[in-house]
Amino acid sequence: MSGLGVFAQALEIAVALALAPLLTGWVNQCRAWLQNKSAPPLLQPYRMLHKLFHKDSVLAERASPLFRAAPYVVFGCMALACAIVPTLSTELPLSPAADAIALVGLFALARVFISLAAMDIGTSFGTLGARREMLVGFLAEPALLMVLFTASLISHSTSLTTIVDTLAHRELEIYPSLALAGVAFTIVSLAENARVPVDNPATHLELTMIHEALILEYSGRHLALIEWAAALKLFAYSCIGLALFFPWGVAQAHAPLAMLLAVPILVVKLALGGAALAFLETMSAKMRIFRVPEFLGIAFVLAVIAMLVRILLGA
């Protein structure tokens, strides 16, 4: 482990923590523009975090310690996820801590804790949200794993840094399997981040909400942590997508200058990705919860086909 590696790791975590709310704000702004609404300011998520951190948090009488611990666990999981996805450099001291499979497990851990916390208070909305969250999660996870396996087959490793290294510094070659996996990954990340076809992040309508139902009982600093964690999750998924399908611009090991250049490249890529996400959200309508298995089934099938195409065609 070199000093440069530690610096890269620290820079990456700092960038993730700082930029994640900005990405959420940017997506919200793009969405508002596309829907002909007056957009909230770009820095709105920061203001909300600031406001929430300064408010007292109110706990239900019967809340168990789990309810209090969950926001910290979720936030920790998401921060670690952002730390091991290579966004700026492929030399990350923390990356041996978790490969692609463990990364999926990390997201699952966060999901389990937030669902348990939602059921902890015993309100019906929390339970409803937790069940829906688990339904979406158990369908999305296999598809995500298949997508990551496809990338692993190409680079012969499940370590994210190796995958990105292989994909970013190869000759220009078209991989149909990656194209299929990309579509599958888009569907999975829409579902996992509670985006429009599956869940509407802007609604508080009781019967349709998933993510909002989970965090209904949280307030103050707990809510701030969870909102920040949600922003980090979106950031992490965007970075995984960029790392797998548009890996150009990520610095190799021992290249400090390239790493500094990687920051603006990442910002541009995230801005484009966020605009594309807002466009997708605007174009699609929220689907019934019973259509979600179908939607995620398509993602799973696409990811499996991507893997088959990779194995059998070698392409």
Next chain:
Amino acid sequence: MNAHAFGGQLINLFAAIMLLVAFAMIAQRRVLTLIHLFAVQGATLVASTALVGYVTHQPHLYISAVLTLALKVFLIPWLLHRVIDRLSVRWDVELLINIPIMLLLGIVLVIFAFNIAAPIAQLSSSIARGTLGIALACVLLSFLMMITRSKAVPQVIGFLAMENGLFFAAVAATYGMPMVVELGIALDVLVGILILGVFLFQIREQFDSLDIRHLERLKDE
């Protein structure tokens, strides 16, 4: 990287798109979207045929690409649009099996097709031989679509998609069939779609519905 290898990769990409569209058709409920998907599949076929023609210097493939473009991207989708307009059947398609199960069946078919095609593809020396498995999978998926739809219009579209798959297999394995055969098939498909169009109107007139399960009752009357 030379142009030949790049062309090969592009053909693989088009093959993957063909497979993607085939799956999209299986998972699609609406007739109108089904027709659009059919047009997209035709366009992909045109692109890959022209590409194979360009890479392997086979000018007769250009002719069949133009023929496909005229027939399967413009004429037949337009005819189908007219048919569903006149029959006013833009409704949701009724499926016999639910979609996730169909998709899983689809995966099984794809694995089956890839396994069947692997030894055949090794005999071929074509640039696109790897895509033979995908072409076969497209044919089987269209079969599945025809089997699992109870309405007449989606069945017709399934039949046409199957023909697309066969054509793609021919291009992939042997650089296309002889010109006479291709022209014959193109004409056959056109005549077929006209006859099926008339047939649809007949079914509709007889039963006030396009559900082909009504046809099973004929023998009792």
